[in-house]
Amino acid sequence: MAPYSLLVTRLQKALGVRQYHVASVLCQRAKVAMSHFEPNEYIHYDLLEKNINIVRKRLNRPLTLSEKIVYGHLDDPASQEIERGKSYLRLRPDRVAMQDATAQMAMLQFISSGLSKVAVPSTIHCDHLIEAQVGGEKDLRRAKDINQEVYNFLATAGAKYGVGFWKPGSGIIHQIILENYAYPGVLLIGTDSHTPNGGGLGGICIGVGGADAVDVMAGIPWELKCPKVIGVKLTGSLSGWSSPKDVILKVAGILTVKGGTGAIVEYHGPGVDSISCTGLIGSCTNSSYEDMGRSAAVAKQALAHGLKCKSQFTITPGSEQIRATIERDGYAQILRDLGGIVLANACGPCIGQWDRKDIKKGEKNTIVTSYNRNFTGRNDANPETHAFVTSPEIVTALAIAGTLKFNPETDYLTGTDGKKFRLEAPDADELPKGEFDPGQDTYQHPPKDSSGQHVDVSPTSQRLQLLEPFDKWDGKDLEDLQILIKVKGKCTTDHISAAGPWLKFRGHLDNISNNLLIGAINIENGKANSVRNAVTQEFGPVPDTARYYKKHGIRWVVIGDENYGEGSSREHAALEPRHLGGRAIITKSFARIHETNLKKQGLLPLTFADPADYNKIHPVDKLTIQGLKDFTPGKPLKCIIKHPNGTQETILLNHTFNETQIEWFRAGSALNRMKELQQ
Numbered sequence: 256m257a258p259y260s261l262l263v264t265r266l267q268k269a270l271g272v273r274q275y276h277v278a279s280v281l282c283q284r285a286k287v288a289m290s291h292f293e294p295n296e297y298i299h300y301d302l303l304e305k306n307i308n309i310v311r312k313r314l315n316r317p318l319t320l321s322e323k324i325v326y327g328h329l330d331d332p333a334s335q336e337i338e339r340g341k342s343y344l345r346l347r348p349d350r351v352a353m354q355d356a357t358a359q360m361a362m363l364q365f366i367s368s369g370l371s372k373v374a375v376p377s378t379i380h381c382d383h384l385i386e387a388q389v390g391g392e393k394d395l396r397r398a399k400d401i402n403q404e405v406y407n408f409l410a411t412a413g414a415k416y417g418v419g420f421w422k423p424g425s426g427i428i429h430q431i432i433l434e435n436y437a438y439p440g441v442l443l444i445g446t447d448s449h450t451p452n453g454g455g456l457g458g459i460c461i462g463v464g465g466a467d468a469v470d471v472m473a474g475i476p477w478e479l480k481c482p483k484v485i486g487v488k489l490t491g492s493l494s495g496w497s498s499p500k501d502v503i504l505k506v507a508g509i510l511t512v513k514g515g516t517g518a519i520v521e522y523h524g525p526g527v528d529s530i531s532c533t534g535l536i537g538s539c540t541n542s543s544y545e546d547m548g549r550s551a552a553v554a555k556q557a558l559a560h561g562l563k564c565k566s567q568f569t570i571t572p573g574s575e576q577i578r579a580t581i582e583r584d585g586y587a588q589i590l591r592d593l594g595g596i597v598l599a600n601a602c603g604p605c606i607g608q609w610d611r612k613d614i615k616k617g618e619k620n621t622i623v624t625s626y627n628r629n630f631t632g633r634n635d636a637n638p639e640t641h642a643f644v645t646s647p648e649i650v651t652a653l654a655i656a657g658t659l660k661f662n663p664e665t666d667y668l669t670g671t672d673g674k675k676f677r678l679e680a681p682d683a684d685e686l687p688k689g690e691f692d693p694g695q696d697t698y699q700h701p702p703k704d705s706s707g708q709h710v711d712v713s714p715t716s717q718r719l720q721l722l723e724p725f726d727k728w729d730g731k732d733l734e735d736l737q738i739l740i741k742v743k744g745k746c747t748t749d750h751i752s753a754a755g756p757w758l759k760f761r762g763h764l765d766n767i768s769n770n771l772l773i774g775a776i777n778i779e780n781g782k783a784n785s786v787r788n789a790v791t792q793e794f795g796p797v798p799d800t801a802r803y804y805k806k807h808g809i810r811w812v813v814i815g816d817e818n819y820g821e822g823s824s825r826e827h828a829a830l831e832p833r834h835l836g837g838r839a840i841i842t843k844s845f846a847r848i849h850e851t852n853l854k855k856q857g858l859l860p861l862t863f864a865d866p867a868d869y870n871k872i873h874p875v876d877k878l879t880i881q882g883l884k885d886f887t888p889g890k891p892l893k894c895i896i897k898h899p900n901g902t903q904e905t906i907l908l909n910h911t912f913n914e915t916q917i918e919w920f921r922a923g924s925a926l927n928r929m930k931e932l933q934q
Contacts, residue, residue: 309333319486351378354602358380365473385599387604427600437455442458448462461479609634629644740813743777855925860911
């Protein structure tokens with residue numbers, strides 16, 4: 256790690272408005288506020304140290320940094336079973352953060368719980384519903400108008416239940432967390448899969464679904480399978496055109512997407528010293544002050560030779576603080592002079608919120624971004640868009656060159672004077688030389704007394720819908736399940752519950768269920784959103800077929816491939832199949848967050864004991880799942896495959912349910928179980 260003095264300096268500058276208490280943060284014994292927004296909520300380093308000592312003595316071995324933070328937040332460190340990758344930990348996170356797309360369902364579930372206040376500091380961040388069109392100010396005004404009903408719901412729900420509210424335009428949730436809420440040793444959960452971004456300040460920040468957030472806000476210990484730890488030793492130092500983004504891209508290439516499931520990646524070694532907090536090695540849009548400075552350094556060189564961008568070039572500030580500071584320091588104007596468009600302080604194209612006009616849908620093209628995902632259709636909903644992920648400075652260099660063949664280390668550009676020149680590797684300050692400019696005040700404190708606060712949800716709304724409890728398990732095995740779809744290949748949460756234009760329905764379960772699995776490829780015909788109705792034998796959209804089955808009392812199952820549900824933390828990908836009559840999802844393997852989300856909603860996420868059994872099931876088969884009356888942790892379930900010709904096969908299905916999660920299934924959902932316990 257960096258020397259103490261350097262770490263203090265970095266933290267003091269990085270935290271901007273929180274500078275006044277950073278030195279105290281690094282002192283375990285000090286009584287320190289979690290943030291200046293919550294002066295009466297304190298960091299409990301004494302309890303953290305006590306728990307760590309208990310666990311270290313029990314395990315009789317040294318602990319990694321990530322283990323110290325995780326185990327330091329155990330609800331019962333003296334008796335908790337601790338085995339990496341196997342035991343389920345009961346944890347007490349310090350706080351909860353929710354972005355506006357997932358916060359809608361999280362707050363609707365919290366309202367359903369009947370509780371009056373959140374038990375831990377919690378915040379809502381409006382960053383997902385702002386569509387990139389023409390530029391920051393106009394796009395923000397348009398978003399406020401279009402999403403007024405949702406923003407009002409989130410603001411009033413936050414005020415009613417004690418949740419801080421970051422207004423639209425405040426910035427991306429992850430950057431706001433770094434600026435205001437992350438600190439060494441924090442355990443934070445966020446309803447976004449890129450929450451690990453907060454680890455840049457020495458904490459453990461984990462992406463979860465809304466139901467997990469409700470547990471923590473309700474004061475219930477949060478369950479997490481004991482994480483494995485993957486150590487990455489860094490030596491040397493970054494230089495030239497290399498960046499922390501290159502490190503994570505290399506690591507992702509080694510591990511693959513599936514390789515990080517259920518694990519914390521912990522970087523160590525002398526190479527860590529050359530990486531800044533916002534440089535994360537982690538997953539988030541790269542929109543910090545340092546990133547903007549490095550991009551501006553590249554742009555400035557091109558402008559000096561009379562060049563501008565040869566392709567469309569957009570810039571997304573990570574927060575209002577970043578926007579105001581890069582405006583003050585001239586970075587924003589340099590990027591505009593190059594031909595760039597500065598978008599709103601929001602997620603924008605990274606999550607598909609991009610009203611792209613330069614090409615038609617279906618037209619082949621390439622984009623290069625410094626975002627965090629590049630699977631088909633992620634950014635612009637165009638399946639013919641080929642996307643590459645790299646660092647902000649490489650994005651800028653390629654926008655100037657106008658070709659993917661350009662290598663800034665070896666290739667030359669030609670200025671308007673006809674002279675050739677080569678771009679020098681960019682250099683920029685990690686933090687502004689002066690203070691950050693906080694910009695506009697975009698935070699709404701929850702009132703001390705919320706007794707008179709009312710939360711409106713219109714029964715005729717197309718954007719919001721109060722939740723009805725899911726039905727309880729009937730105590731029987733699941734007989735003759737129809738296969739809704741057998742998915743071929745990758746199936747992310749975007750395939751299961753698309754984002755983009757569907758974001759506007761994130762608070763209305765029935766409406767958003769009309770996008771269920773519309774992106775998944777049906778193995779029967781190789782098409783998306785086209786499945787056979789087993790009753791009519793006609794092919795039609797997946798949601799329509801699911802609704803038909805639900806109407807006629809036909810329970811169904813989905814068959815999936817490897818790492819099913821990877822990507823976003825959106826629990827809609829679990830709520831929708833449950834709402835439309837699904838009972839189980841059977842795959843070769845699951846992504847961690849999605850598997851938990853399915854359990855929370857009373858579904859059965861099951862895996863083939865033998866992955867080759869995936870090939871034994873055909874879309875026209877029916878399945879019976881046996882063993883639910885004796886449903887116990889670690890005991891496989893039986894699945895009888897009934898083929899149309901009358902023959903049958905029996906296979907085994909594994910699961911990762913513990914006793915608590917089995918109770919969720921029996922009650923119909925985790926929320927139903929919470930209500931049972933309250934009664």
